[in-house]
């Protein structure tokens with residue numbers, strides 16, 4: 001069965017076959033989008049830019065790995081602040097602006113495992129989680145991806 005997901009333009013059945021994941025979690029327990037994925041006016045520069053992820057309201061919130069995977073980077077940069085990047089086959093999930101990182105680079109995580117605490121590090125006006133998903137290193141809509149995976153699994157035998 002081919003499950004091409006038009007919303008995100010990737011073939012999910014291929015992804016399942018490669019990765020063999022069984023569970024998907026939300027990165028934060030309450031999903032409240034404060035800045036959507038896609039073209040937007042940047043809150044700091046005032047210029048139009050492409051937002052490669054979603055910003056989710058957070059307040060010292062526990063952050064979870066959305067899928068099982070391997071932590072390929074725990075680092076810091078001026079934009080994302082403290083961030084974590086996890087590889088799940090050809091998919092990567094990225095969690096930015098963290099105040100605390102609770103896992104180490106090179107380790108494997110389960111879906112739903114606690115990986116950090118939200119914060120406002122890097123280029124951020126107020127505390128939030130920047131969450132993004134990349135497929136073959138191109139950004140895809142992170143929430144549509146999670147919801148599509150969830151609904152695909154819900155109907156799978």
Ligand SMILES: [Zn+2]
Nearest residue numbers: 053054055130
């Ligand atoms: Zn963001």
